[in-house]
Amino acid sequence: SDYDCESLDLSDPKSFRNLDKPMGCQTPEGEEEFRKRYEGWDDPEVPKFHYGSHYSSAGIVLFYLIRLPPFSAENQKLQGGQFDHADRLFNSIRETWLSASGKG
Numbered sequence: 001s002d003y004d005c006e007s008l009d010l011s012d013p014k015s016f017r018n019l020d021k022p023m024g025c026q027t028p029e030g031e032e033e034f035r036k037r038y039e040g041w042d043d044p045e046v047p048k049f050h051y052g053s054h055y056s057s058a059g060i061v062l063f064y065l066i067r068l069p070p071f072s073a074e075n076q077k078l079q080g081g082q083f084d085h086a087d088r089l090f091n092s093i094r095e096t097w098l099s100a101s102g103k104g
Contacts, residue, residue, distance in 0.1 A: 001101075003094035017101075024051065026101045033102075063090050 001017040002008070009015055017026060025031035034050045041048040062078055065071035066089055076083055083089065090096060097103075 001097060003097045017097075022051075023100050024102070027103065030102045066090055 002012070002015045017023075021031070024034050038048050038050050059078060062071055062075040066075045066083075
């Protein structure tokens with residue numbers, strides 16, 4: 001995916017991530033990590049799983065929409081009445097992509 005250019009070329013397939021795979025499997029290393037986690041799970045009380053939480057939640061939505069009312073106020077409520085630490089707030093599509101894809 002291209003998150004470095006000044007303008008996005010929607011006709012270029014390289015501008016988009018591979019939607020055939022979930023975020024954790026965008027790299028061979030990530031795919032191997034989740035496969036090992038699944039195959040190595042040995043708890044009779046809990047079924048095997050690839051992801052320990054859902055890929056979308058209220059917190060994720062608030063993360064992306066933090067600068068848009070009423071989501072900014074809801075974000076504060078989620079964090080006990082104040083915003084989270086500034087370095088953990090959404091500020092860059094590129095940096096968020098790198099973090100989510102395991103490259104950053």
